[in-house]
Every structure is written in C-alpha cells, then in structure tokens.
Amino acid sequence: MKACMQPILYSYRRCPYAMRARLAINVVNIAVEMREISLRDKPAHMLEVSPKGTVPVLILQTGVVIEQSLDIMFWALQQCDPENWLNADFGKTQALITQNDTQFKQALDRYKYPERYPQFTQTHYREQGEVYLQRLEILLNAHIYLLKDTASLADMAIFPFIRQFAAVDLAWFETANYPKLKIWLNHLVNSTLFERVMKKQPTYIA
Numbered sequence: 001m002k003a004c005m006q007p008i009l010y011s012y013r014r015c016p017y018a019m020r021a022r023l024a025i026n027v028v029n030i031a032v033e034m035r036e037i038s039l040r041d042k043p044a045h046m047l048e049v050s051p052k053g054t055v056p057v058l059i060l061q062t063g064v065v066i067e068q069s070l071d072i073m074f075w076a077l078q079q080c081d082p083e084n085w086l087n088a089d090f091g092k093t094q095a096l097i098t099q100n101d102t103q104f105k106q107a108l109d110r111y112k113y114p115e116r117y118p119q120f121t122q123t124h125y126r127e128q129g130e131v132y133l134q135r136l137e138i139l140l141n142a143h144i145y146l147l148k149d150t151a152s153l154a155d156m157a158i159f160p161f162i163r164q165f166a167a168v169d170l171a172w173f174e175t176a177n178y179p180k181l182k183i184w185l186n187h188l189v190n191s192t193l194f195e196r197v198m199k200k201q202p203t204y205i206a
C-alpha cells in the first residue's frame with residue numbers, strides 16, 4: 001500500500017533555525033518527511049520551491065511552502081499546542097525573538113568566526129552578544145523560563161542560538177556570571193524533546 005504523503009521538512013541538524021522548527025513539529029508530534037541536507041549541495045527541489053536557499057523549509061501536502069523558521073513554529077502550534085507554548089505575552093515574545101534574530105545573531109556570527117570580521121576582536125563580539133545574555137538573565141530571575149514558569153515559544157525559538165554562543169568558548173561560558181541562564185540552557189539542552197530533534201539523520205539524496 002502506498003504511504004500517505006506527509007509534509008516535507010528540509011532541515012540541517014546543526015542549524016539553530018531548523019532546530020526551532022523541529023522543536024515545534026516534534027512537540028506537536030506532526031509526522032513529516034525529514035530531509036537532512038548538505039548546505040554545500042542543496043537539493044534542486046528545495047531551491048525550486050524556496051529559491052532563497054535557507055533551511056528550514058516546510059512543504060505542506062497542499063503545496064504551500066513555509067520558508068521561515070518562526071512561521072513553521074506557528075504553523076505547527078496552531079494545529080495543537082500541547083505544552084501551551086503560545087500562552088505567553090505575544091509582544092514580549094516577538095521583541096525577544098527579534099533581538100535574537102538580529103543583533104544577537106549578528107554578534108554570534110562574529111564571535112564564532114572573528115577571522116571573517118577582523119575589524120574588532122573576538123572579545124568585542126562576545127561582549128556585544130552579552131548584552132542579550134544579560135537581558136535573558138534578568139528575565140530568568142523572575143521566572144524559570146523567559147516569560148513564565150513553563151516553557152513558551154520564546155524559549156524554544158531562542159535557546160538553540162544561546163547554546164551555539166555558549167559552545168564557542170565553553171570554558172569562558174562556564175565561568176561567566178549567568179547563573180540562571182546556565183540552568184535554563186542546561187535544562188533545555190538536556191530535555192528529551194531536544195534529544196529527539198538532534199537525532200542524527202542520513203543526508204537526503206534526491
């Protein structure tokens with residue numbers, strides 16, 4: 001018997017944008033055909049439906065293409081929101097994610113690859129990123145998660161990027177003064193949900 005078609009998710013395991021999409025898809029338990037790609041050799045079909053060439057890209061059975069990680073999260077959580085991720089202040093959620101995806105992500109890229117941005121030192125870029133870490137630390141002094149005492153969309157959209165920032169220089173991160181942030185990150189990174197979305201997949205061959 002022919003299997004029913006599922007939505008297709010073009011993904012890249014180590015991409016934090018793809019991680020947030022996979023987190024939402026997994027928490028809702030939506031079956032998708034996962035296509036792990038190589039960023040150096042993107043499948044022609046992916047580029048055909050989404051010429052911008054970034055992952056994640058979700059293609060629904062109707063042919064609708066969702067090509068922004070946050071839109072994929074919203075699409076999944078609108079089907080069902082078993083952990084109440086959408087139940088948090090929307091304005092605050094948006095503001096936090098926007099800062100993550102703009103200033104923080106820019107600082108992260110520069111901190112990670114300082115040789116590509118020789119204008120300033122790596123420490124300078126780290127300090128730029130720390131502006132955001134400090135903002136998160138303040139929020140985590142008030143609640144266990146960023147906006148409430150249970151996880152919400154903001155936590156799930158943001159922690160893959162903080163994980164990457166921490167990993168650039170783990171020895172530094174371990175000594176840095178972000179006690180609440182470390183607990184938060186540790187908890188999310190060690191969750192069974194994250195473990196599930198980080199399972200290794202063979203690279204998709206068209």
Ligand SMILES: N[C@@H](CCC(=O)N[C@@H](CS)C(=O)NCC(=O)O)C(=O)O
Binds near residue numbers: 012014015016053067
């Ligand atoms: N705004 C996009 C950004 C996605 C993005 O930049 N993904 C990176 C990987 S982490 C990518 O695919 N880059 C293309 C490349 O490296 O060729 C989203 O939220 O989905």
